Amino acid sequence: MKISQEKANDTVVCRLEGEININNSPELRKDFEEIIKRNEKKVLVDFSSVTYIDSSGLATLIEMLQRLKKIGGCMRFSNMDQKIKNIFEITKLHKLFDIYETRELALKDF
Amino acid sequence: MMLIHKKIPSRLDIIPGFLTEFTQKLAPLGLSEEELFNVKLSVEEAVVNAIRHGNRQDPSLFVEVAAEAHNGCLTIKVVDQGEGFDFENVADPTHNHNLAKLSGRGVFLIRKLMDKVDYFDCGRGIKMIKFLKRHSIKRNDKDA
Numbered sequence: 001m002k003i004s005q006e007k008a009n010d011t012v013v014c015r016l017e018g019e020i021n022i023n024n025s026p027e028l029r030k031d032f033e034e035i036i037k038r039n040e041k042k043v044l045v046d047f048s049s050v051t052y053i054d055s056s057g058l059a060t061l062i063e064m065l066q067r068l069k070k071i072g073g074c075m076r077f078s079n080m081d082q083k084i085k086n087i088f089e090i091t092k093l094h095k096l097f098d099i100y101e102t103r104e105l106a107l108k109d110f
Numbered sequence: 111m112m113l114i115h116k117k118i119p120s121r122l123d124i125i126p127g128f129l130t131e132f133t134q135k136l137a138p139l140g141l142s143e144e145e146l147f148n149v150k151l152s153v154e155e156a157v158v159n160a161i162r163h164g165n166r167q168d169p170s171l172f173v174e175v176a177a178e179a180h181n182g183c184l185t186i187k188v189v190d191q192g193e194g195f196d197f198e199n200v201a202d203p204t205h206n207h208n209l210a211k212l213s214g215r216g217v218f219l220i221r222k223l224m225d226k227v228d229y230f231d232c233g234r235g236i237k238m239i240k241f242l243k244r245h246s247i248k249r250n251d252k253d254a
Contacts, residue, residue, distance in 0.1 A: 022158060023126050052147065054154050055215040063212055083147045090222045091215055092204040 003031050011042040011110055013103065017049040020057030028057070032064040041073035042110050046103055048079035053087060065097065074098075078106040111138075113184075115176040120165040120190075122158065129154055132175070139179055139242060148223040149184070149240055155216035156188040156236050164190030164234060184240040194232030 001024045002017040012035055020028060035043060045061075065075050078100045080088070088094045100106035114135040118128055133150050141149065157173055165171035171191040178185055201208055203215045221227050226239040 019126070021126055021154070022122055052150070054151060054158075055213075055219060056158075058215060059212040062210055066210065083144055086144075087151070087219070090219065092209060096209055 001027065003028065005031075005035070008044070008107055011044050011107060012040045013044045013046055013107075015046040015049065019052040020050060020060070021052065021054050022056040025056045025060040029060050029063065032060075032067075036064075036067055036071065036073075039071070041068070041071065043068060043073065043075045044103065044106050044110070045075065045077045046079050047077055047081065047084060048103075050081065050084055053084055058087070058091065058093060062093070062096065074110070076100060076106045076110065078103045111179045113138075113177045113179060115174075117172045117174050118157070120161045120167050120169055120171050120173060122161055122167070125154060125157055125161075128157070128175075132177070135177065136184070139184060141184075141240075142243075145240065145243075149186070152220045152223045152238055153186060153188070155220050156186075156238065159216050160188050160190035160192075160236075163195060164192030166192065179242065182242050184242055186238045186240075187235060188238075189231070189235040192234060194234045197229040197233045 001019055004015045006013050006015070014031070014035070016028070068075050076098045079102060080099060085099065088097065088099065098106070098109070100109065114132060118124060129150055132153060133146060136146065136149065153175070157175065160173040161167055165173065174187075174189045176187045197217070200217045201214055203209070203211060203218050208214065220236070220238060224238040225241045228237045229235065230237060
């Protein structure tokens with residue numbers, strides 16, 4: 001998995017690429033921890049190049065959402081492939097996260 | 111048609127490599143992208159549970175994975191060498207009070223993504239079935 005970050009106004013846009021799985025979830029957690037350490041409060045995760053996610057990946061995202069909320073921040077997702085979105089819907093995690101069709105819509109709503 | 115029958119050591123780091131090999135072996139079935147995604151995720155969750163909870167990551171213990179296609183069904187069995195578990199009392203991770211929990215979604219996902227799921231040998235083994243669509247069966251018959 002590749003992780004790249006950019007800034008759009010006061011929001012950190014985190015673009016993930018490839019699989020989010022049991023082996024690379026710790027790497028994702030580390031990157032999110034660095035974002036939180038920088039006291040960034042608005043995080044948008046762009047899923048357009050994410051091809052796969054397992055339960056450990058879901059757990060990492062839940063954990064980071066909780067940590068961001070603790071410091072008054074929020075996290076949003078965008079551009080999910082239908083297969084990935086299906087996993088969020090089956091597990092009802094779409095109720096926990098704000099999921100947007102596009103990056104622009106998510107950014108507009110922060 | 112036996113697609114794969116493999117014993118893997120109880121190491122989480124080898125799972126992505128194993129899954130790549132596993133999904134390649136399913137190629138003759140002509141599964142759709144979505145079916146392949148769902149089968150791959152179910153197998154991963156079953157193998158992770160077998161390694162982590164079944165064999166407790168004891169490197170001397172193995173997890174056996176077997177997959178075969180027969181009579182329009184893809185049947186996958188994952189068996190560990192642990193003590194088993196109470197598969198009838200698994201909490202529903204979609205309940206509001208469980209929604210934010212960091213674990214407990216593996217078994218639920220398998221049950222949702224596969225067409226039929228049974229446990230055997232006191233929970234040491236799981237049998238997952240995916241019904242193959244017409245195009246997959248045709249190709250399967252051709253290969254047989």
